[in-house]
Amino acid sequence: MAGAAKISVKVIDVVEVNELVKRFKFERTDGGLMPTFSGGAHTVVEMNDQGTRRLNPYSLMSSPTDRSAYTISVRRDDEGRGGSLYLHNHVKPGMEMTISNPVNLFSLDLRARKHIFFAGGIGITPFLSQIKQLSAANNGHFELHYAVRTASLGSYADELLEHFPNNVDVYHDDKDQQIPLDKLLEGQPLGTHIYVCGPKGMINWILSGARKAGWPEQALHYEEFLAPEPGKAFDVELAVTGKTIHVKEQQSLLEAIEAAGVDAPYLCRGGACGMCETQVIRSEGDFIHNDHWLTDEEHASGEKIMPCVSRFDGKSLVLDR
Amino acid sequence: MPKTKFEPSIISRPVYGELKPKNGKSHLLIADVEGAQAILDLAKKAPTGFFNQAHIIYIPRHTGETYLAKLQKLNAKQHYVGPSFGAAQQRIQRVLSDAHNGLQIYLAGSEGLIGQAMREAIGLGFPHQAIQTEHRGSKARRMQCVHCKGVTEDVSTDPFECSHCGLSLFVRDHYSRRLAAFQGVCVDAEDPGNVPDKMEIT
Numbered sequence: 069m070a071g072a073a074k075i076s077v078k079v080i081d082v083v084e085v086n087e088l089v090k091r092f093k094f095e096r097t098d099g100g101l102m103p104t105f106s107g108g109a110h111t112v113v114e115m116n117d118q119g120t121r122r123l124n125p126y127s128l129m130s131s132p133t134d135r136s137a138y139t140i141s142v143r144r145d146d147e148g149r150g151g152s153l154y155l156h157n158h159v160k161p162g163m164e165m166t167i168s169n170p171v172n173l174f175s176l177d178l179r180a181r182k183h184i185f186f187a188g189g190i191g192i193t194p195f196l197s198q199i200k201q202l203s204a205a206n207n208g209h210f211e212l213h214y215a216v217r218t219a220s221l222g223s224y225a226d227e228l229l230e231h232f233p234n235n236v237d238v239y240h241d242d243k244d245q246q247i248p249l250d251k252l253l254e255g256q257p258l259g260t261h262i263y264v265c266g267p268k269g270m271i272n273w274i275l276s277g278a279r280k281a282g283w284p285e286q287a288l289h290y291e292e293f294l295a296p297e298p299g300k301a302f303d304v305e306l307a308v309t310g311k312t313i314h315v316k317e318q319q320s321l322l323e324a325i326e327a328a329g330v331d332a333p334y335l336c337r338g339g340a341c342g343m344c345e346t347q348v349i350r351s352e353g354d355f356i357h358n359d360h361w362l363t364d365e366e367h368a369s370g371e372k373i374m375p376c377v378s379r380f381d382g383k384s385l386v387l388d389r
Numbered sequence: 390m391p392k393t394k395f396e397p398s399i400i401s402r403p404v405y406g407e408l409k410p411k412n413g414k415s416h417l418l419i420a421d422v423e424g425a426q427a428i429l430d431l432a433k434k435a436p437t438g439f440f441n442q443a444h445i446i447y448i449p450r451h452t453g454e455t456y457l458a459k460l461q462k463l464n465a466k467q468h469y470v471g472p473s474f475g476a477a478q479q480r481i482q483r484v485l486s487d488a489h490n491g492l493q494i495y496l497a498g499s500e501g502l503i504g505q506a507m508r509e510a511i512g513l514g515f516p517h518q519a520i521q522t523e524h525r526g527s528k529a530r531r532m533q534c535v536h537c538k539g540v541t542e543d544v545s546t547d548p549f550e551c552s553h554c555g556l557s558l559f560v561r562d563h564y565s566r567r568l569a570a571f572q573g574v575c576v577d578a579e580d581p582g583n584v585p586d587k588m589e590i591t
């Protein structure tokens with residue numbers, strides 16, 4: 069089976085954090101302990117949404133030292149394909165679900181002398197577990213800069229400010245407060261690392277600012293899970309298994325491959341980990357690459373595609389799968 | 390092109406490049422022996438004003454006066470010349486711990502100097518991949534005896550005698566960034582006394 073190992077869990081708590089965000093808590097159905105994880109890890113939650121199988125990654129926000137349960141926070145995306153809507157509208161305490169073992173594509177570099185976290189909106193979640201990890205081990209000097217739309221949508225901002233008044237700054241869009249990036253990039257001790265999780269524009273803004281200020285590339289860390297974008301339906305030939313599949317508008321290429329009974333590799337399902345990389349055997353048409361994994365040259369070559377988030381528009385596509 | 394050629398080896402073995410001016414708020418250049426020439430070569434490519442924000446730390450050792458005047462002419466904002474790495478170490482530590490991200494680090498000269506200066510920077514969390522290095526001069530190595538843990542500087546033959554415990558040690562390419570040293574392993578452990586002839590390290 070592709071993906072990380074699975075865990076059968078029961079939903080033990082669903083809490084409305086604010087009008088857009090709900091928090092879900094999972095315990096193992098067998099009563100055992102959850103696997104350990106490190107701050108920044110995510111789990112892939114499996115959903116059966118009226119016959120459509122959805123697997124979405126969510127960052128674990130609970131303490132890495134607490135193995136009794138996992139907690140995630142999910143922002144409702146009314147325009148999205150439905151994973152978050154399903155969690156918001158259908159998942160209730162007592163329900164049994166399947167989630168994956170934790171996978172970390174956004175871990176702390178514990179060699180750093182100082183960590184600066186930049187969060188935008190729901191991008192706060194990986195930092196919640198990272199901050200818990202750092203404070204539990206007492207080995208971390210950190211700063212959090214958290215941009216939110218309004219005070220009432222600033223999930224967990226109040227708790228963070230209360231617990232870490234000297235480490236946390238919250239910026240409200242509706243009050244025109246901006247992260248003072250240039251000032252923050254200046255005067256940071258050598259060996260400081262930056263972590264960004266938020267919308268694409270924010271990630272690019274912070275990374276390019278840091279690069280311009282001469283920060284080392286290896287001290288810059290970011291995570292953005294891309295939800296697979298819907299698009300025009302298309303057909304694909306799978307050369308290894310000899311199947312021809314149809315990718316529906318609301319379906320990702322990976323989901324269509326899986327729906328045809330083909331066990332294709334994946335891990336994050338968000339264009340970040342590289343696991344689903346697939347060779348293109350032949351193609352006539354245009355690729356719609358949406359991943360963070362392949363290089364620009366690889367995107368241009370037409371030889372590879374990341375089926376978890378990328379699509380195709382054209383006459384024919386043959387994949388090595 | 391790197392000025393010193395090393396045989397391709399295991400991944401552990403450090404590889405060196407050629408110093409190039411990088412965009413940054415300030416620049417720290419640390420060199421010993423012929424590494425001075427790498428700084429002088431970099432200076433030819435550097436944008437004007439580069440050395441206004443630069444700090445040079447240089448340890449001439451056997452090269453004596455050869456490069457001193459030329460380095461001085463670069464007019465770096467700060468310039469220090471010292472007799473040994475040990476003598477310069479405290480200064481290097483202080484400069485690094487007071488420095489801010491945006492500093493670029495350039496190391497040139499012997500493997501021992503490059504490795505030890507790098508160790509100071511990575512100990513603070515600075516990524517080793519972001520440090521520029523250029524090897525110049527002798528290929529002598531800084532070796533750690535894996536048995537007694539003593540370090541022998543400037544090892545130029547293989548095998549060599551550990552300067553602490555006296556064992557004959559085989560010079561490995563296995564390198565530790567944390568120790569800033571290659572690993573030396575007893576060469577006649579299985580067959581005591583059967584020590585191969587010494588060869589110059591190339």
Ligand code: FES
Binds near residue numbers: 336342343
């Ligand atoms: S599954 Fe991670 S990049 Fe596609």
